[in-house]
Amino acid sequence: MTRSITILGATGSIGASTLDLIRQNREAWDVKALTANCSAKELAALAIEFGAEMAVVGDAACLADLREALSGTSISAEGGAQALCEAASLGADMTVAAIVGCAGLAPVMAAVEQGKCIALANKEALVSAGDILMDAVARHGATLLPTDSEHNAIFQCLDGGELADIRWITLTASGGPFREWSHEQLASAKREQALKHPNWDMGAKITIDSATMMNKGLEFIEAWHLFPVGLDRLRIVVHPQSVIHSMVEYRDGSTLAQLGPSDMRVPIASCLAWPGRMDTSCKALDLPTIGQLTFFEPDEDRFPATKLAREAAHAGGAAPAVLNAANEVAVAAFLDGQITFTQISSLVARTLETRLPPAPTSLAEVLAVDAEARKLAEELREHA
Amino acid sequence: MTRSITILGATGSIGASTLDLIRQNREAWDVKALTANCSAKELAALAIEFGAEMAVVGDAACLADLREALSGTSISAEGGAQALCEAASLGADMTVAAIVGCAGLAPVMAAVEQGKCIALANKEALVSAGDILMDAVARHGATLLPTDSEHNAIFQCLDGGELADIRWITLTASGGPFREWSHEQLASAKREQALKHPNWDMGAKITIDSATMMNKGLEFIEAWHLFPVGLDRLRIVVHPQSVIHSMVEYRDGSTLAQLGPSDMRVPIASCLAWPGRMDTSCKALDLPTIGQLTFFEPDEDRFPATKLAREAAHAGGAAPAVLNAANEVAVAAFLDGQITFTQISSLVARTLETRLPPAPTSLAEVLAVDAEARKLAEELREHA
Numbered sequence: 001m002t003r004s005i006t007i008l009g010a011t012g013s014i015g016a017s018t019l020d021l022i023r024q025n026r027e028a029w030d031v032k033a034l035t036a037n038c039s040a041k042e043l044a045a046l047a048i049e050f051g052a053e054m055a056v057v058g059d060a061a062c063l064a065d066l067r068e069a070l071s072g073t074s075i076s077a078e079g080g081a082q083a084l085c086e087a088a089s090l091g092a093d094m095t096v097a098a099i100v101g102c103a104g105l106a107p108v109m110a111a112v113e114q115g116k117c118i119a120l121a122n123k124e125a126l127v128s129a130g131d132i133l134m135d136a137v138a139r140h141g142a143t144l145l146p147t148d149s150e151h152n153a154i155f156q157c158l159d160g161g162e163l164a165d166i167r168w169i170t171l172t173a174s175g176g177p178f179r180e181w182s183h184e185q186l187a188s189a190k191r192e193q194a195l196k197h198p199n200w201d202m203g204a205k206i207t208i209d210s211a212t213m214m215n216k217g218l219e220f221i222e223a224w225h226l227f228p229v230g231l232d233r234l235r236i237v238v239h240p241q242s243v244i245h246s247m248v249e250y251r252d253g254s255t256l257a258q259l260g261p262s263d264m265r266v267p268i269a270s271c272l273a274w275p276g277r278m279d280t281s282c283k284a285l286d287l288p289t290i291g292q293l294t295f296f297e298p299d300e301d302r303f304p305a306t307k308l309a310r311e312a313a314h315a316g317g318a319a320p321a322v323l324n325a326a327n328e329v330a331v332a333a334f335l336d337g338q339i340t341f342t343q344i345s346s347l348v349a350r351t352l353e354t355r356l357p358p359a360p361t362s363l364a365e366v367l368a369v370d371a372e373a374r375k376l377a378e379e380l381r382e383h384a
Numbered sequence: 385m386t387r388s389i390t391i392l393g394a395t396g397s398i399g400a401s402t403l404d405l406i407r408q409n410r411e412a413w414d415v416k417a418l419t420a421n422c423s424a425k426e427l428a429a430l431a432i433e434f435g436a437e438m439a440v441v442g443d444a445a446c447l448a449d450l451r452e453a454l455s456g457t458s459i460s461a462e463g464g465a466q467a468l469c470e471a472a473s474l475g476a477d478m479t480v481a482a483i484v485g486c487a488g489l490a491p492v493m494a495a496v497e498q499g500k501c502i503a504l505a506n507k508e509a510l511v512s513a514g515d516i517l518m519d520a521v522a523r524h525g526a527t528l529l530p531t532d533s534e535h536n537a538i539f540q541c542l543d544g545g546e547l548a549d550i551r552w553i554t555l556t557a558s559g560g561p562f563r564e565w566s567h568e569q570l571a572s573a574k575r576e577q578a579l580k581h582p583n584w585d586m587g588a589k590i591t592i593d594s595a596t597m598m599n600k601g602l603e604f605i606e607a608w609h610l611f612p613v614g615l616d617r618l619r620i621v622v623h624p625q626s627v628i629h630s631m632v633e634y635r636d637g638s639t640l641a642q643l644g645p646s647d648m649r650v651p652i653a654s655c656l657a658w659p660g661r662m663d664t665s666c667k668a669l670d671l672p673t674i675g676q677l678t679f680f681e682p683d684e685d686r687f688p689a690t691k692l693a694r695e696a697a698h699a700g701g702a703a704p705a706v707l708n709a710a711n712e713v714a715v716a717a718f719l720d721g722q723i724t725f726t727q728i729s730s731l732v733a734r735t736l737e738t739r740l741p742p743a744p745t746s747l748a749e750v751l752a753v754d755a756e757a758r759k760l761a762e763e764l765r766e767h768a
Contacts, residue, residue: 244641254540256642259631277635280636284552
């Protein structure tokens with residue numbers, strides 16, 4: 001049976017992995033729309049290869065290039081934020097939501113309103129607008145399939161299970177490149193050192209988030225929305241090998257865990273084929289060769305980011321959006337050499353302590369909270 | 385909703401764990417029949433405590449004691465092999481089949497013929513009569529819930545999944561107390577050394593099977609019947625901590641694993657509550673305290689039992705029943721000081737090589753194969 005699919009963020013790494021899987025099984029998929037921010041030529045080539053109905057660049061300034069690259073084809077080319085929402089509203093059976101940042105919020109919501117399946121890779125939708133998004137999912141009867149490896153692992157371990165039967169959800173964390181570093185070493189950690197992730201090859205922002213463990217903090221907030229068992233049933237365990245992607249413990253004492261390679265094609269394939277399975281070329285798990293898996297309690301003294309995230313979730317309302325916005329400012333400042341590694345978390349903490357806006361009740365209000373928090377974080381950084 | 389339950393083998397360790405779980409939630413269960421081999425007083429006390437309709441001793445010689453212990457109650461007391469089958473035929477919603485050895489075959493089959501749920505703890509039913517049993521399960525529409533921790537783990541990891549989607553099923557093995565012993569050390573291993581299992585507190589026969597790894601060989605044959613993915617998709621990995629009880633790898637590269645304490649109440653609770661969950665008092669998994677999980681390839685040179693079992697499965701027909709019977713004789717001979725530890729596996733191998741009867745097509749034929757193989761193994765032992 002052919003299913004239709006739209007990929008929001010087709011030229012990023014999630015988009016590329018998704019298209020790689022579709023390429024292996026072309027007859028199963030009818031590609032409706034592909035979007036990118038500005039990579040017009042690359043997007044046009046993909047739209048032609050996959051016979052998309054529509055190609056959209058989020059940055060309207062890149063539309064001319066896209067139109068030129070698609071001239072002579074029947075593929076409709078559009079540009080701008082509203083066009084991204086139109087692409088998301090085409091009613092594809094499956095929408096892969098992989099636009100990074102707050103630019104992804106409105107398109108995700110537009111896809112949710114279609115009441116179909118959404119494979120969600122955009123963090124902000126859940127971190128900053130979790131209540132609003134989950135309300136919309138319930139109201140429109142949409143199916144949210146998490147593509148993050150941790151949340152996808154939990155989703156797989158929960159398959160057929162009831163939230164009420166859960167004793168614990170455990171998110172695993174690699175601990176990042178600085179797992180064994182002292183306070184003193186962390187204070188003088190260099191950009192290049194923070195950019196070396198032990199297990200995953202990712203972008204700069206998320207790699208720094210991994211080093212501070214804010215990545216796990218943001219995932220904690222996401223998990224709290226996706227699997228509402230309550231904050232006191234969610235925990236983080238440091239597992240440097242990143243082989244176990246997360247776990248669910250049931251009230252009878254059984255724990256189900258999902259294991260796999262550090263390859264995003266695995267969770268994406270699980271979403272694409274859900275509730276079935278599809279082949280990937282990912283190699284089989286070889287535990288005897290891996291040899292050992294180790295586990296540690298997180299040290300929130302050296303890595304306060306997960307504590308900040310848990311406190312933001314407890315506070316609710318605007319706090320998670322402020323946390324996320326302040327963290328983006330802080331990471332950018334660290335990458336620019338303006339603040340030290342340990343100042344990332346302290347800048348986030350100070351932003352949260354300084355001013356907490358009222359709880360947003362719409363996407364527009366989420367964006368306003370985000371903008372205000374960024375401004376505040378910048379000010380706090382400049383006057384530090 | 386109250387469900388009815390019969391426990392075949394109520395006074396053994398599986399029976400005790402099952403009754404412990406029922407005791408926690410008495411109103412959910414209506415106990416139909418409890419059976420034992422000969423522990424008449426103990427059985428009578430349980431039958432009275434749980435308000436059973438019927439109590440049965442497999443050994444008819446113990447019936448008088450049972451009748452005396454139940455005099456003045458309305459509980460019907462019966463004895464003998466046929467009475468065990470009658471107890472199994474009462475049509476309970478759930479029958480826990482925990483009679484050890486070939487004595488359990490006919491009662492298991494009687495329960496299967498009711499077309500209800502069977503929580504299966506009897507190894508011989510699958511090892512020696514696997515084809516016959518699985519045919520009957522399919523014909524009568526019965527539901528077989530495996531209670532062995534490994535098979536229950538696979539069952540949980542498979543929940544909702546398709547066999548066709550499986551790339552690998554991995555049975556984990558502790559490796560037993562002799563995991564790191566050399567050939568020379570194994571040749572002179574003492575009874576008391578073999579009886580010290582690192583993780584589980586079990587009977588003598590199964591503890592020796594764990595030391596030779598024949599326990600894993602028998603479980604391999606059971607898994608092959610329960611989850612017919614083919615012998616080339618079943619493998620064994622040595623995992624000394626016994627925290628991961630088994631794993632299923634899907635064709636997309638996702639592996640699901642079940643983890644838990646070394647406590648049979650966990651898999652039994654999973655069977656009793658299936659497809660839901662029930663509380664147990666088993667403590668939560670604490671991986672940071674456990675610290676590390678390690679994994680090794682099995683060494684079939686030092687521990688040939690799993691190889692013998694795999695070859696018996698490949699040969700099919702009577703071979704698994706002969707393997708099991710010869711192993712029982714060999715383990716008893718080792719416990720009696722008649723053969724050395726390494727002679728256990730070689731006696732099993734020689735029995736299989738010497739004479740393989742035709743494939744049994746009925747339970748009576750399975751019992752005949754079993755008796756013949758025991759006789760042959762005894763002869764080979766005496767003339768070694």
